[in-house]
Amino acid sequence: MIYEGKLVNTDIRVGVVCARFNELVVSRLLSGAMDGLKRHEIPEENIDVAWCPGAFEIPLIAKKMALSGRYDTVICLGAVIRGATSHYDYVCAEVSKGIAAIGLETGVPVMFGVLTTDSIEQALERAGSKGGNKGYDCALGAIEMVNLIRRIE
């Protein structure tokens, strides 16, 4: 038996968590995610967006959404850009660990759309220019994961 998740479904409720830090980049990730969701037939009324201060706060809000029972999947969007201190390393570590744990704890697929880059240029490249759009990628992954899980269950 081969299990695969299709990329189209009108019956999926999506929570999106956006970090406001580096909003220039994150707004572009959100635009990509909304584009991916809508062009794969997710109704706009099925999508909620929550804004939090920074990437470090994403896991808490994502977990609240996952546990609410109102969403079939949660997409996390942020941009952590290296500065002059080791703060970058701590933020990246906790955000990635925190987001990964939510899916395993709740059974709700949570997509990791947090850019972790050394420069703003690298971030912009992955938010709708030559590196694609990580938000769009996460949108399609979210649809696929929900459909896959429904096929397995």
Ligand SMILES: Nc1c(NC[C@H](O)[C@H](O)[C@H](O)CO)[nH]c(=O)[nH]c1=O
């Ligand atoms: N430097 C970046 C941050 N830093 C802020 C933290 O995420 C957090 O909001 C703060 O430490 C208060 O708890 N956040 C980003 O999303 N991106 C960065 O580059």
Ligand SMILES: CC(=O)[C@@H](O)COP(=O)(O)O
């Ligand atoms: C990722 C960060 O927290 C970073 O942007 C903070 O910059 P700095 O290390 O120069 O304080």
